[in-house]
Amino acid sequence: MKERLTDAKAKLRRFQAAIVAGVDPAALVDASNATEEQRAAARAELNGLPAPNLARLDGELGSS
Template sequence: MNDWLGRLFDRENVDGTVAALVASQGESGGGPSEQARLKQKLADVESRLSKFHAAIEAGVDPAAMVDAINSAQNERAALRAELEHAPTPSTLTDAEIHAMIDSFGDVGSALSQGTPPEGLVSLYAAVDLHVHYQHEDRAADIEIHPARSRVNSLRVRGRSCALTTRIELPEVG
C-alpha cells in the first residue's frame, strides 16, 4: 500500500496522478449535469415561446395561443426556479490538485524513511485512505480521495476525485 502511494506522489509520476484525479471527477455521473439538463430544457421552452410569438405576428389568432403560451410560461418559471436551486458542478483544476499534493510534502520520502505511526496516520488522513480487505480473494482494495475533505469544506457541492488499486496479499504460514 505504501509503495503504491509512494509511486502515485513521486515527483516523476505526479503529473499522471494529477491527470488521473482530474479525470476521476467526471466519473460521478457519466451524463450531463443537472444544471446542464435544466438549461437545455429552459432553452427549449424559450424557443417554443418564440415560435408562439412568431405565429401571432404571422397572423394566428392570439386567443388560440393563450393556453399554449400560458403553459410554456409556467414551465419556464418552474425551470428558472429549479435552475436557481440546482447544484453547481464544481471540479478541481490541475493547479488546485497540484497545490493539494504539494501540501502533503514529500510523500515518498515520508513513506520510505520509516515515518512514525503518527506521521503515517496524518498522511493517510490527508489522502483519505480507505482499505477494504476482501477475505475470499486474499486482496485489499485501496482507495484514496485526497480532495474529499477540501472539496466538502471549500465547495459544498464539489465532486470528489479518487484513485483505486487492488493489492493481492501473500499466503501466510
C-alpha cells in the same frame, strides 16, 4: 434543466412569430401559459428555488 429552459424560450418565440404571422393570439393562450409555467419552473430549479405556482397566482390576479 438548462435544456428545458432553452426549449421553453424557443416555444415562446415560435408562438410570438405565429402571432406576428397572423395566428389569433387567443388560440395560443393555453399553450403559451403552459410554456410560461415550464419556463418559470426551469428557471427556478436552475436558481435552486421551488417552482412558482403560476396557476394560483393567475387566479388571484384575475379575481381582483
